[in-house]
Amino acid sequence: MKTWLKVLTAILLLYTIIAGFLFDVPRLNIVNETIRALYFHVPMWFGMVVLFLISTIHSVQYLRNPSFERDTYAVEFANTGLLLGLLGIFTGMIWANYTWGSPWHGDPKQNGAAISLLVYLAYFVLRGSVENEDQRARLSAVYNIFAFAAMIPLIFVIPRMTSSMHPGSGGNPGFNMYDLDSKMRMVFYPAVAGWILLGVWIATLRIRVRLINEKLLNQENE
Amino acid sequence: MQSLKHLFYKELTLELRRRSVISGLLLYLFSTAFICYLTFSLRQNQITPLVWSALFWITILFTVINTVAKSFIGEKKGRDIYYYSIASPEAIILSKIVYNFLLTMILSFTGFMLFVLFLKNPIADLGLFCIVLTLGAMGFSASLTVLSGIAAKANNSHILMAVLSFPIVISVLLITVKVTKNCIDGLDRSVSTNDLLTLLAINCLVTAASYLLFPYIWRS
Numbered sequence: 001m002k003t004w005l006k007v008l009t010a011i012l013l014l015y016t017i018i019a020g021f022l023f024d025v026p027r028l029n030i031v032n033e034t035i036r037a038l039y040f041h042v043p044m045w046f047g048m049v050v051l052f053l054i055s056t057i058h059s060v061q062y063l064r065n066p067s068f069e070r071d072t073y074a075v076e077f078a079n080t081g082l083l084l085g086l087l088g089i090f091t092g093m094i095w096a097n098y099t100w101g102s103p104w105h106g107d108p109k110q111n112g113a114a115i116s117l118l119v120y121l122a123y124f125v126l127r128g129s130v131e132n133e134d135q136r137a138r139l140s141a142v143y144n145i146f147a148f149a150a151m152i153p154l155i156f157v158i159p160r161m162t163s164s165m166h167p168g169s170g171g172n173p174g175f176n177m178y179d180l181d182s183k184m185r186m187v188f189y190p191a192v193a194g195w196i197l198l199g200v201w202i203a204t205l206r207i208r209v210r211l212i213n214e215k216l217l218n219q220e221n222e
Numbered sequence: 223m224q225s226l227k228h229l230f231y232k233e234l235t236l237e238l239r240r241r242s243v244i245s246g247l248l249l250y251l252f253s254t255a256f257i258c259y260l261t262f263s264l265r266q267n268q269i270t271p272l273v274w275s276a277l278f279w280i281t282i283l284f285t286v287i288n289t290v291a292k293s294f295i296g297e298k299k300g301r302d303i304y305y306y307s308i309a310s311p312e313a314i315i316l317s318k319i320v321y322n323f324l325l326t327m328i329l330s331f332t333g334f335m336l337f338v339l340f341l342k343n344p345i346a347d348l349g350l351f352c353i354v355l356t357l358g359a360m361g362f363s364a365s366l367t368v369l370s371g372i373a374a375k376a377n378n379s380h381i382l383m384a385v386l387s388f389p390i391v392i393s394v395l396l397i398t399v400k401v402t403k404n405c406i407d408g409l410d411r412s413v414s415t416n417d418l419l420t421l422l423a424i425n426c427l428v429t430a431a432s433y434l435l436f437p438y439i440w441r442s
Contacts, residue, residue, distance in 0.1 A: 063438050119389040126386060129376045139372050142435045143386065146368065149431045150390045150424075 001204050009201055012194030016040075019187045026184075037095040039187055043195035044088030045113070051081030051199050052120070056148040059141035071137040072210050074144060075127070080203040082120045084195070089113055119147040225309045229317035237325075244325075247289055251333050254281045259340035271344040271406040274337070279399055282333050282358075283391065289329060290322050290366035291383045294374035306440065315367065315436040319429065322363035330355045346408030354401045357418060361394035361425045368432035371439045390428075397421045 020039035055077035062070040092110065093103035104110065126143055130136035237244055258277045262269055269277075305314060334355065337343075345351045366387055373383040397417050404414045 115389050115392050122385045129382055138438055139375055142438050143372055146431050
């Protein structure tokens with residue numbers, strides 16, 4: 001990642017944290033101050049979907065043109081996406097505890113999110129159980145693409161069809177409704193960009209570590 | 223197209239020759255339905271329609287995963303090299319999906335009959351339920367066949383098959399359970415049209431994905 005992007009990430013996240021905790025937010029019943037979860041919980045999901053998308057694109061490219069780098073990219077982006085997804089679930093549970101009364105409410109969106117995380121956990125189990133490296137890379141690439149195709153209906157379609165208490169679906173207002181003077185957008189959009197960039201940064205660091213390890217291993221063998 | 227037909231007949235004849243497999247699966251289905259019956263034996267009135275649909279779909283899910291898993295896992299080593307030399311991977315996956323669809327259909331309808339026999343029949347709208355069973359069988363066979371191909375290449379493939387398939391199959395399962403509830407309540411069919419169309423769309427998506435991705439699994 002370019003240095004200016006790293007600086008931008010740091011600035012955006014610093015701004016998100018300061019503005020997210022200190023700026024004025026609309027006063028609403030029940031939701032109250034927890035509306036600030038918007039700056040931390042929602043961007044996690046955006047970040048997760050973006051990282052999984054990048055991972056899937058690398059998997060497609062791996063199938064077209066196999067190489068060790070492509071496989072590493074796909075794995076590490078999936079890894080970081082999984083981390084963001086877990087954080088998204090935990091932040092959501094904290095929010096739900098204060099607004100819905102219990103951390104796990106069986107909401108369709110919650111269940112869909114949990115299932116999509118299961119998909120990627122299964123992806124890592126699959127990687128663990130194939131020994132041949134080429135075969136492992138190819139099979140997991142196929143599963144990655146297949147899983148991404150199956151995840152889209154889960155996260156985006158099914159929760160919209162069933163009634164849900166989650167803001168923004170099933171007739172419940174999203175933040176557009178609360179946020180009449182668009183003040184929250186000024187923090188929300190930078191927050192989304194910042195968290196996504198942080199995810200990409202983590203993933204690129206991990207990829208570099210992996211590639212260097214691989215190089216060292218090859219040198220030892222020579 | 224020609225090879226697809228031949229491969230389909232090959233699957234069918236193989237199945238009819240070793241009847242132990244299909245009879246084993248039917249017995250599996252029978253035992254599960256019977257266990258459901260025995261656990262509730264005298265308290266039949268406790269089986270509310272929702273409990274019925276949960277038991278039914280769990281039974282079908284497990285039977286179907288076991289059925290489809292054998293399509294690649296059971297194959298003898300080396301035989302796939304022979305198939306590789308005589309047929310295109312697209313024909314192989316399509317023939318397997320069509321064949322598994324047929325098998326899943328038979329098993330789901332048998333399962334339904336067993337459930338009606340042992341437990342009871344809470345379904346008010348039978349026609350719609352048959353459509354749901356058909357679409358569900360289509361979704362199961364399309365998504366599980368390619369996963370069976372993946373799992374067959376790995377170690378401990380039977381555990382892997384279950385782990386890989388649950389998250390993928392669940393989107394199909396959620397919709398079928400929802401429409402089953404509509405069937406039980408005997409709601410107007412227009413209520414379920416949207417769900418059925420979504421199910422059909424998922425089926426098409428999954429079939430297309432298997433068709434495109436299978437050649438990469440097959441190549442190794």
